[in-house]
Amino acid sequence: MAKHEVTMTINGQSVTAEVDSRLLLVHFIRENLDMTGTHIGCDTSNCGACTILLDGKSVKACTYLTVRADGAEITTIEGLAPEGTNHPLQQAFHDQHGLHCGFCTPGMIMRSVDLLKNNPNPTEEEIRWGISGNLCRCTGYNNIVKSVQQAAKEMAKEKEATV
Amino acid sequence: MIPANFNYHKATSVKEAIALSSELGEEAKYMSGGHSLLPMMKLRFATPEHIIDISKIEGLSYIKEDGDMLKIGALTTQTEMEHNTLLKESYPIMGDAIWLTADPSVRNVGTIGGNIAHGDAANDQPALMLAMRANIVAEGADGTKTIPIDEFFHGFYMTALEPSDILTEIQIPKAKKGSGGAYHKVERKVGDYATAGVAVHVELDDSGVCQQVGIGLTNVSAVPMRLERGEELLRGQEITDELIEQVGQIASEDCEPESDLRGSEAYKRSVVNTITKRMLNKALERARQ
Numbered sequence: 001m002a003k004h005e006v007t008m009t010i011n012g013q014s015v016t017a018e019v020d021s022r023l024l025l026v027h028f029i030r031e032n033l034d035m036t037g038t039h040i041g042c043d044t045s046n047c048g049a050c051t052i053l054l055d056g057k058s059v060k061a062c063t064y065l066t067v068r069a070d071g072a073e074i075t076t077i078e079g080l081a082p083e084g085t086n087h088p089l090q091q092a093f094h095d096q097h098g099l100h101c102g103f104c105t106p107g108m109i110m111r112s113v114d115l116l117k118n119n120p121n122p123t124e125e126e127i128r129w130g131i132s133g134n135l136c137r138c139t140g141y142n143n144i145v146k147s148v149q150q151a152a153k154e155m156a157k158e159k160e161a162t163v
Numbered sequence: 164m165i166p167a168n169f170n171y172h173k174a175t176s177v178k179e180a181i182a183l184s185s186e187l188g189e190e191a192k193y194m195s196g197g198h199s200l201l202p203m204m205k206l207r208f209a210t211p212e213h214i215i216d217i218s219k220i221e222g223l224s225y226i227k228e229d230g231d232m233l234k235i236g237a238l239t240t241q242t243e244m245e246h247n248t249l250l251k252e253s254y255p256i257m258g259d260a261i262w263l264t265a266d267p268s269v270r271n272v273g274t275i276g277g278n279i280a281h282g283d284a285a286n287d288q289p290a291l292m293l294a295m296r297a298n299i300v301a302e303g304a305d306g307t308k309t310i311p312i313d314e315f316f317h318g319f320y321m322t323a324l325e326p327s328d329i330l331t332e333i334q335i336p337k338a339k340k341g342s343g344g345a346y347h348k349v350e351r352k353v354g355d356y357a358t359a360g361v362a363v364h365v366e367l368d369d370s371g372v373c374q375q376v377g378i379g380l381t382n383v384s385a386v387p388m389r390l391e392r393g394e395e396l397l398r399g400q401e402i403t404d405e406l407i408e409q410v411g412q413i414a415s416e417d418c419e420p421e422s423d424l425r426g427s428e429a430y431k432r433s434v435v436n437t438i439t440k441r442m443l444n445k446a447l448e449r450a451r452q
Contacts, residue, residue: 004171021171021214043164045202045269046354057242057271063201064272067171068216111268118246132353133266 006070010035011079019066026050026061028069029076037077037106041135048134051107052076058114060133077106080113088154089113089147098147100138108134112148120159121152166204173216177302177329180217184327185304187213193329194218195238196273198265199281223276223331226250232298233335237276242267244275254335255449256295256344256362260287263347266354279315280330282322285356289316289387291346293379294362297335303328316387341367341374343449345442348381349434351425357382358425359434361414363442365402367450373397378410378443382425383418383435390414393439407443414439 003018010033017032029038029052038061041049045063052061053075081087089109092098099105108131115122115130122130127148128141136144172187174180184191190212194200197218203209217223223238226247233254235244241261244250250257264270264278264287278288279299292299292312299310304327315323324330348360360381366374376397378390393410400406420431 002170020168022166022168024165027165043205045198045265048266048268051268058268059272060268063198063205063269065171065197065201065214067173068197068218070173114271115267129262129353130267133268 004067004070006067008069008071009073011075021065021067023066024062025052025054025059025064025066025069028066029061029074035076035078039103039106041103041107046133046135047104048107048111048131049104051110051134053110053113056114056117058111075110075113077110080109087113088158089116089151092147092150092154093144096143096147096150098139098144099136104134104136104138108136108144112151115148116152116155120156122148124149164205166201167207167210169204169211170213171216172213173219176220177217177223177331180215180220180329181302181304181327183213183215187215189326191215191326193280195277195280196240197277198269198273199277199283199286217329218274228337231337233337235275235333235335237280237330237332238274239276241265241270241273241275241278245270253338254344256291256346256364256446259346260291260362263287263350263360269354275333276330279333280322280324282316282318282320284316284319284384284387285382287346287348287357287360287381290360290362290379290381291344292333292335293387293389294344294346294364294377295335296364296375296377297333299323299330300332300334301328301330307331309334313389319385339366341369341450343446343452345445345449347438347442347445349438356425359383359418359420359431359438361435361438361442363439363446365397365443365446365450367447371401371451373400373402378414378439380414380418380435383420383431385419388418390417390439392417402443402447407440410443411436411440 007016039049041047045060050061192211223236225236245261278286297312344364346362348357362379364377380388393413415432415436418435422428
């Protein structure tokens with residue numbers, strides 16, 4: 001079983017590695033790159049704890065082969081905002097108590113980035129459907145929805161300020 | 164969970180993929196989105212020796228009307244279909260189904276071709292394809308073939324595709340005046356496979372008589388199922404509430420569900436009855452608009 005050389009950009013940095021065909025992207029990120037912000041929950045593409053952005057789209061990294069990410073641009077929770085600052089979604093989850101144990105939070109936030117990119121002003125129902133592939137077993141989702149709503153408002157303001 | 168080891172091959176054209184598959188033999192599997200195949204490999208239900216990655220092949224991602232047909236490239240993702248204006252405006256049945264298929268992150272990667280080629284009666288698209296009488300276009304070692312949907316599904320995960328065949332395009336008769344479709348499935352939670360699902364497509368003439376009808380059922384049989392007896396009853400008739408009631412009853416009788424953790428056989432038959440009636444009404448409403 002031959003190894004494969006892959007090169008991808010992760011959080012703005014180019015990474016090249018030799019990997020097995022079967023290495024899952026989530027294991028590559030966590031174990032080869034020591035970036036443990038991306039979590040493994042169910043490992044069956046149900047829970048969304050491993051959600052990352054692959055070429056700008058939310059993807060469950062437990063169900064993606066590392067070899068297939070050759071040439072891709074990947075963002076994980078670590079790369080969402082410059083060190084020491086918070087992305088509006090991170091700030092909103094903090095302000096609105098959008099987490100209890102925090103295990104689902106990185107995936108929830110990465111999924112919400114994609115959601116707000118495609119729908120900057122979602123209704124509550126659209127948010128609930130939009131995060132339907134991400135499970136939280138603590139909050140009952142209400143504060144997560146509020147967090148996404150706050151972030152949507154903040155991001156709209158930021159956008160207005162830059163126009 | 165980690166899949167058993169395999170050799171990975173990336174194909175950059177359909178021709179290259181077919182050549183690879185012909186060379187590697189039956190132990191090679193194509194992977195497009197991989198969101199059905201990879202989970203099965205992780206559970207070791209599937210242990211292919213070779214994976215031929217077809218997801219990077221260019222030119223197989225499109226949605227267009229061409230002549231009498233709606234044509235969808237096999238590598239079109241479910242998300243691309245969800246946001247497509249043509250499908251939203253003229254083929255609302257697609258939106259019904261995609262909204263209920265898995266979740267947004269899975270739909271970002273999963274493709275329509277994969278959903279059909281997987282040959283799983285639990286997937287949503289097979290029922291739609293049966294209802295809309297799609298043709299499946301495949302390329303293989305012996306050239307291009309067009310397979311009517313009624314000849315496509317052969318058994319549990321078995322289709323008319325030969326090992327080296329690649330499903331390249333789905334062709335669906337173009338929406339016309341007086342036609343309409345609808346799909347719904349009952350699911351235990353968002354993103355689950357259907358407890359039971361029903362796709363309906365009707366075509367009415369100017370006087371409201373049903374010229375053509377298709378009814379496909381999801382996850383209530385080993386092979387994606389057409390409700391033939393129900394279709395026969397409706398064809399050539401003005402569809403009345405009484406006929407709809409009868410077709411619902413027929414659906415509950417003719418489907419072949421098994422009791423499992425999604426519900427008992429009796430419950431599923433009852434669900435099929437109810438959704439069949441609702442989707443007939445919804446399809447008719449859309450056809451009359």
